[in-house]
Amino acid sequence: MDEVTVLEELEMFGSSQWGLITSAQARDLGVDRLWLSRMRARGRLQRIRHGVYAVPSARFGPWQDLQAAWLATEASSPAENRVEAEDPVVVSHVSAAGVHGLGDLLAARHEFSSPARRQTTQQDLRFHRCEVPAGDITWVEGLPVTSVARTVGDLAAQAIDFDHLATVVRDAVEDHHVSTDELAERLFPHLGDYGAANSRELVHSLLGHAGYAPSKDPTVTKAWEFLTRQLHADLVNPDVDHFLQQATGAMAKGDLLSPARAAELKKEENRTDHDT
Incomplete structure (x- = not known):
């Protein structure tokens, strides 16, 4: 030739x-x-x-170096066939956080997850042996990457410090619109590492620590401040839990939640408790 x-x-x-x-x-x-x-x-x-x-x-x-590193994890199969393989390699952990723009973590190595045990002599690669379900994989710039919610859970499993996890969770909610309920579910197995009593408490503590406000709209910001006060004041009161779910759920959907509407939700909760 x-x-x-x-x-x-x-x-x-x-x-x-x-x-x-x-x-x-x-x-x-x-x-x-x-x-x-x-x-x-x-x-x-x-x-x-x-x-x-x-x-x-x-x-x-x-992401060219990450793309090249991902290609280097396989011998010769074309990129489009990788995820269909029995042991696909998926961008994960800090590398996935970087791709999604979560927090301000700096990846010292390119990190990947695969169900098969993998070893490499390349010092800038790190493999995690774990299976990533198809529902936890998303495509970004042609790369298979763990979903935002899965990435949050993976980072918590690595016990990253509270400050970094707070910014990751904030960006997951603010930029990617991941629900607090889904994040709570992902963080549940790791409560002990962060000294939280329950996963919803952990999510709200992380968001508060990162200074998260659902919107620059002053009405929504006031509502969030109201909810934060309720959380810290009534955390030991189980009656407030459902109210918080309703309120934060409304804001996650983009609904404007004024203090008056928040008070209405609280009254509805009280009426429900009284009727039962």
């Missing part, structure tokens, strides 16, 4: 995976490492990381 033909082959294969190709994939196409070295030396290919190259049409972006 001549260089033009080789480059066309690489371009065609890499077109479905950000213009990147691994040396193993190139080998399967009949292109050996000597060809890759020559084309790199002539400026036709760019080496992104060990064993991964960018073709001239590659789409350079903020």
Whole structure:
């Protein structure tokens, strides 16, 4: 094959995976490492990381190194077939938080989850052995990434500090509209690590610590402040729990909740308790 033909082959294969190709994939196409070295030396290919190259049409972006690292976790299968494999590799934990824009965690290594045990000599990769259900996988810029809610749970499982978890939870609610109920469910197994009595208390404590307000609208902000006062004043009172669920649920849906409406919800709760 001549260089033009080789480059066309690489371009065609890499077109479905950000213009990147691994040396193993190139080998399967009949292109050996000597060809890759020559084309790199002539400026036709760019080496992104060990064993991964960018073709001239590659789409350079903020996640290119993560994309290259993900490609490097498999020997030669095309990117579009990865999640259909028996042991798919999914971007997770701090790397997933970075992709979703959750908090301000800095990933020292690219983190992935897979049900199979994986080892690597590359120091900037870390694998977590766990199964990620299809419902917990979302696609971002062509990468399979743990969902926002799953990412929150994974980070809590790693017992990240309260300050960082607070900003992660805030961004999950504010930017991705994840419900507080879903977050409470994800955080429930990790209550002991954060000294919380129940998961709803933990979610609201984290949001309060991060200075979260559901909206810049002063009406909603006042409602949130009202709920926070109720939470801290009546946390030991089980009667307020359902009221808080109703109120926060309304705000999560984008409904404006004025203090008057909050008071109405409280009265409705009291009437229900009285009737029963």
